[in-house]
Amino acid sequence: MSVLVFAETSEGKFKKSAFEVTSYGKKVAEQLGTNVVVLAINSSDPTLLYTYGAEKVLNVLNDSLKTFNVKIFANIIKQAAEKENSQVVILDSASNSLYLGPNVAVNLNAGYVTNVVALPSSTSPLTVKRKTFSNKAFNNTILNTDIKVISLAKNSYGLIENEVSGSIEEFSPSLVESNLTSERIEQTTGKVTIADADIVVSGGRGLKGPENWGMIEELAEILGAASACSKPVSDLGWRPHSEHVGQTGKPVASNLYIAIGISGAIQHLAGVNSSKVKVVINTDPEAPFFKAADYGIVGDAFEVVPKLIEKLKEFKANNA
């Protein structure tokens, strides 16, 4: 018996979410009275996982796995789960893990739940709380199968340090054939992505036009934040689609979300209300976003944002 965690790497380095799922997996294993085993593929330093409670790490080292392939990776997770006799398999919510989950579940004949936000409230039957209705509500889902696959929502559990003296085992799974070939990856370099960001700075139609995004990007840069936008802004072509957040765009689950010139339509709020702290800057005191925010400034973005940039620069200089 064991709990298996898949710790995602990118170019050999663990994603932050890999530490979050390890922390979570360790606790679930405790609840079930069993051990946690973490699977990593081509990690350059698997010992980093010990800090978050990984008692045993299976590290797969294989150059042909430098390129992600859903079928091959899912099959490796399956082999690891079988070898370790895992009852529960835990994945994070990065794009590759969300891609893998359904395949892993089918091949393990397992029930699968995504968007999980808390530790199981019961272990028999295994019951977890998950976000549903596009963040407008939660449900408590029971998994009825022998093996369960859980995908943890980003930033919902956090990184919990729990140092153990773990061990690394090299694992050489067999690789299945796939008809799907990766031709190339086009990375938008140098920018913090919405998925990884602790802070997101977002602009709406109140900013009037794409020429005014300089201050949004500057604010984002000072805060080490990702920039984002409302749906009409990307529909109008002011900003790329990849920045559109909301119910039908990217979900945001950052520590801080700053909404500038965004009214706070229900579809926008649905996608951002998992952020821990929300700040709104809007000229209209009646804008619905004020009801959903923690802090607000009623004011003109073209006056407030430049001042905020100036003061944040001072703040950063003093707190460096």
Place this chain on the structure above:
Amino acid sequence: MKILVCISHVPDTTSKINFTENDSKFDSNGVQFVINPYDEFALTRAMWFKEKQGATVTVVNVGNVSTEPTLRKALAIGADNAIRVNTEATDGLAVAKELAEVVKNGGYNLVLAGKESIDYNGGMVPGMLAALLDFSFVNACIGLEIDGDKATISREIDGGKEILTSNLPLIIAGQKGLVEEKDLRIPNMRGIMMARKKPLSIVEPVNNSPATSIASFEKQAAKSACKLVDNVDELISLLHNEAKVI
């Protein structure tokens, strides 16, 4: 090409979400149902293949009779025929198993679905369907071209995109980018008239037990009031000292 488009029937995005029967059921009272927004991108792309490259387009939903108006809407947008698998959709794996039967029986070589349903948010049905059928699968698909038997597909990844190729059969889970927002179709009068005569067949489910079940629902907790501040100094101080996020 034989295309199958998977259509999820979901509450309109403006819906207020409420529950009944001791928070055990979604309260559909007064709720307007629509084609899942992600599935609209898939359906519009399917129409493009039909018109530009020649294809038949079937739409399918796993659901009870209340989902038929949503399927009729997809027919009005231009699908050739519709299938409803007559069972309540409660669990992703069970839905995927029903869809797998439909794909096998219909001999479809391209299945277009949405990235996730905006009610259940499982993000699982298309990937499970692909795994059950052993078809190639691309998640979070933002571009699809077909040339004969060969598909070129783009998918969104954290911080960029990946371009992939595969032979058919293929399943994709689509989103914005698959087609542009402005190209999404809405049914016109002629389409609505024609949709009434198009075949909508009802098939009975294969019996399979759900892998998951929902014990209860909870609404988001009410938020405490927003603190309005007058100047940016105060904001920075609150974010640093109180919220501790900067």
